[in-house]
Amino acid sequence: MRPEMQKFLFVLGSSRAGGNTETLARKAAEYLPEGAQQRWIWLEDVPLAPFRDTRQDRVPHPLQEGNEQLLLDATLEATDIVIASPLYWYSVSATAKQYLDYWSGWLHIPGLQFKASMREKTLWGVSAAEEDDMFSALVDTLHKSANYLKMRWGGVLLGHGHHPGEVVDDAPAMEAAKDFFQSVYAK
Numbered sequence: 001m002r003p004e005m006q007k008f009l010f011v012l013g014s015s016r017a018g019g020n021t022e023t024l025a026r027k028a029a030e031y032l033p034e035g036a037q038q039r040w041i042w043l044e045d046v047p048l049a050p051f052r053d054t055r056q057d058r059v060p061h062p063l064q065e066g067n068e069q070l071l072l073d074a075t076l077e078a079t080d081i082v083i084a085s086p087l088y089w090y091s092v093s094a095t096a097k098q099y100l101d102y103w104s105g106w107l108h109i110p111g112l113q114f115k116a117s118m119r120e121k122t123l124w125g126v127s128a129a130e131e132d133d134m135f136s137a138l139v140d141t142l143h144k145s146a147n148y149l150k151m152r153w154g155g156v157l158l159g160h161g162h163h164p165g166e167v168v169d170d171a172p173a174m175e176a177a178k179d180f181f182q183s184v185y186a187k
Contacts, residue, residue: 005035005036005037005079006032006033006035006037006080007036007039007077007080008029008032008036008037008038008039008078008079008080008081008082008181009039009041009074009077009078009080009081009082010025010029010038010039010040010041010082010084011041011081011082011083011084011096012025012040012041012042012043012044012084012085013043013083013084013085013086013092013093013095013096013099014042014084014085014093015044015093015095017042017044018164019086019128019164020086020128020159020161020162020164020165020167021084021085021126021127021128021159021167022084023128023165023167023168024084024126024127024128024157024159024167024173024174024177025126025157027168027174027177028126028177028178028180028181029181030177031177031179031180032181033181033182039074039077039078041070041071041074043095043098044095046067046070046071047067048068048071048099048102049068050098051098051101051102051104053104053105054108055108060109060110061105061106062105064109068102072102075103076114076117078121079120079122080121080122080123080124080154080181081121081122081123081124082124082125082126083096083099083100083123083124083125083126083142084125084126084127085125085126085127085138086127086128086129087127087128087129087134087135087138090136090138091137091138091141092127092138097141100141100145103118103145103149115149115150118149118150118151119149119151121151121152122151122153122154123142123145123149123151123153123154124155124156124157124180124181125138125139125154125155125156125157126156126159127156127159128158128160128161128167129158129160129161130160130161130162131160132158132160135156135158139156142156154180154181154183155183157173157177157180159174160173
């Protein structure tokens with residue numbers, strides 16, 4: 001079931017702007033349902049401090065401020081979260097992984113009810129790489145994250161390209177982008 005007002009948060013995890021993954025994500029965004037809101041955040045623009053897990057110290061996650069607060073607010077406001085990360089060493093980029101690490105801290109903020117909030121959302125992925133057989137760890141990372149938080153799983157839109165701009169020559173990916181964000185709600 002589609003939410004009344006969809007708010008898509010696109011989290012760009014590339015180390016360079018305008019790469020193949022972002023190009024593919026922007027192509028898919030052209031076909032979002034009418035009235036859907038979009039917010040794009042490039043993680044390079046909002047760097048996070050290294051994540052520190054304080055659970056074993058029995059210390060609550062520190063108060064959020066700055067870029068962490070911005071990302072937390074954007075995450076909670078969204079109905080749909082799109083992790084757009086190129087394939088780096090067979091999984092998501094370091095900045096995308098760090099963003100997901102922060103979810104661990106947000107789970108333990110008293111009164112936030114992060115896990116319950118995430119249950120209402122859909123998690124999507126977009127990625128590009130040179131070869132087909134390398135995406136399994138990236139897909140597993142995102143899919144298992146969605147399962148753990150009991151989020152709807154939208155799937156991952158995959159494209160091929162090594163050099164900037166090559167993904168536009170991947171006709172099957174460009175075609176798949178047209179229906180990608182409809183898939184989970186068509187069921």
